[in-house]
Amino acid sequence: MEGDRRVGVAVDFSPCSKKALTWAVDNVVRDGDHLILVTVQPEVDYEQGEMQLWEATGSPLIPLVELSDPVVMKKYGLKPDPETLDILNTLAREKEVVVLLKIYWGDAREKICEAIDKIPLSCLIIGNRGLGKIKRAIMGSVSNYVVNNGSCPVTVVKLGHEI
Incomplete structure (x- = not known):
């Protein structure tokens, strides 16, 4: 990702974060950019598993194809709404933008x-x-x-x- 713009949008899949995402898509994001959604989940005491490993550093960057997969998102405890996924898929297709998600706790x-x-x-x-x-x-x-x-x-x- 060296040399490319990395536009971040803080999301929690609420109406206000959807408005911020839409504004970013309409006003900031350009062809070739990386759009990185940053979401923060409440701290949970995980007994085992991958989430315990990522608690300090956040998840790996999750590509749009996995963000669109309900099975993968369930693993992370997220449920992105269909409207947000539609905005992201349209953006990735029309502006050739790489869409990634990073989860923190x-x-x-x-x-x-x-x-x-x-x-x-x-x-x-x-x-x-x-x-x-x-x-x-x-x-x-x-x-x-x-x-x-x-x-x-x-x-x-x-x-x-x-x-």
Whole structure:
């Protein structure tokens, strides 16, 4: 992947991450880019298996063909929605973009910043749920943390009312 742009999109398969993905596809991703979806799962105490090996470093980069396979995704504990898979498959076909997924386990704020450095990403697009001031103060804003601590350009796409 040397020399190619690696555009990251933080996804959790929610409406706000789907909006961020759509925005990235329409405004940032170009022919020949690598689109790397970064998702963070809550920390789980795995007794055995591959996930225990990947807990510290995240999963290997998972190609789109495996991301589209429900059996493979079940192994990772993910269930991508059909609309997101359609967006990704269309993008890969029309713009000749390599689509990959990287899964981390733990705190989303820290792991997304880690992904920026470890992959490394040229830029990151992240959705914003638009929490109110009180909820944001209690829960913390992942997008705000990544904007302030990420080491690459970060674009926050707000979830509007048009979805």
